[in-house]
Amino acid sequence: MTEVSLNQITKKFGKQTVLNDISLQLKPDTIYGLLGRNGAGKSTLLNILTNRIPASSGSVLIDGQTNINNDRVLGKIYLMSEANLYPNRAKVFQIFRQTAHFYSGFDFELAHQLASKFGLNENLRFSKLSTGYRSILKDIIALSVDAELILLDEPTLGLDANHRELFYRELVETYAQRPRTFVISTHLIEEIAGMIENVLLIRDGKLLLDDTAENLLAQSYSVTGPEKEVQEYTAGLNVIGHDNLGKLRSDYVFGQLDEERVLPDTVTVEGIDLQKLFINLTGQTDKEGQL
């Protein structure tokens, strides 16, 4: 079991602060969803976690050790990202081999199986692969490698619907057989909604939420009905967004409802899904939402 902790990580690119004082701990053997809009700092966070780039301040400790130029620690992590860091001239099977050289316990059998399921030709050079197949290659390695912390930054970039589903099927299956920590960063939340146990939500470089999906959904509501009644009912509650359809209004509330208030017959309260919660929490046009 690997303990991962980020302590007050801040990252600046010039004057721009991309990550602002992020502290968090990753629980072992858990599937995390790292959510946030484009440019929120998700990729930067994963790059710092794997020491691809330095943090401006703060530290990453894995099993109590710094990750900076620390092979033992870095060898426990595999980051699949859009960046193409493999040698262009290397063939797919050679990339499998070199991965096995550095990460002992690489599951060749699984890698071959997945390659054939995805239709990835192992004799092709990396430079000859399309964007989608580059993602697939790195996804296959991520599932086959024996690291305890697997970071997936937009793992389905360039994949068609069938391949996207196939990938997540395989991910869940390997996870069920060999539990380890996954951090999945994607803007297609619906695809991973059922899988993620814990949500990390980043907005404007800050960690806004770090909680289980179950807890979050248990305190997320939509309140729908005639505009006036809805607004009366939700007044003073943490309304994070709303939709209007004529005089019909849905207010989205994050946090506890007021048990004392009487719910009018015309107003209904329902739960909302992760996607809806995410959109309303990160929506830039809505500044009503406060946490």
Added chain:
Amino acid sequence: MQFNFDSSEPLYLQVAKQIENAIFVGSFEAGEQVPSTTEISRDFQINPATVLKGMNILVSDGLIQKKRGRGMFVLEDAQEKIRVKRKDEFFQDYILKMVIEAKSLGLNQDTVISLVERGFKQK
């Protein structure tokens, strides 16, 4: 089976309900094995812990039983238990709701009863 992630109902409850329904309609017969946690997780891309939580509801309801090393099996009286449970819930889930809706529509008791009779004839 299908799981609706848009639903406001927690996913583990949906898992339990779907399997329960499959047992009730006879998709999984008494003594038969239900799909493993891994299979359900994989096929519907649901976290194994969530699936397990749903399965455990069925175990504590006495519908399925774990056989060590072999998986989960449907108990003999599972279908009957579901029937009894659903009968109990029928009043709460259907009748009460129907009465509330009837009242808001201004339908009186006799009208509703005659509508129910008509429904029975049609089916």
Added chain:
Amino acid sequence: MKLKKAFQYQLVSGSKLLGWTVLWIIAAIIIVPIITTALVGRVNSLSVNDFLPAGLLEFSLNVFLIFYSAVTYDGFQNMIQNGIGRKTYFYSKTLVIGLLALVGSLVSVGYNLLVSPFSPVEREGAFSLETMYYHFFSNSFMNHFMPFVLLVLLTICIAATFMFIGSILGLFERRTQIALIMGVPIVSLIAFMVLASANEGVSLKLTWIVQALMWIAGETGNATAGALNPFQPLISGIVYSIIMFAGAYFFNLKLKTPR
């Protein structure tokens, strides 16, 4: 540290690249000229030396080392993707450069000895160093051994220089790299020419530089041919390569993947 694994990987990929370099150079300076000669119908004029030119391997080794040492970023990105940090990357690569410089020089000296009977010009390549330090020791073994050590050191100095340059270049994007590679030599050449034309005293400075170079080469005031002091270049070379490697190490630690 996973130094052993990184070293094995670097050694295999470095050796492959060295092999390809040798093959390409053979193709460029032997096979193509021979074919051209044959095509114009003068096959008879070819000698053994045309097939086995002295200094071939030495030249190939240096071309390879310059290229291999200078390409810093590509190696780094592959290592970091595989969970290998910058320090291990630097050490493994430096070790491979040292090892290949040593083994490569040994092989190329052997090759030169082998082909020297066919060479029209005597004492070429590695032997030119030998002519300089031929008579310093009274011991014949040392008189042969020291020039070899200096040859290896010279090779390492060249590699270290390019490793240093490559590490700096590795910090920039590809476009900036190209601009630097093209720009810096041109700018320094112009600066040098401007300085030379503007300042008459530059010749004085040049004599100072020449004197320093002479000392590094082993100048002792002894006019006998081949009696230069090999310890002067030895020490200078070691100090120089340590500085270059240290600089390369410093810049290696700053490597990062692009945003």
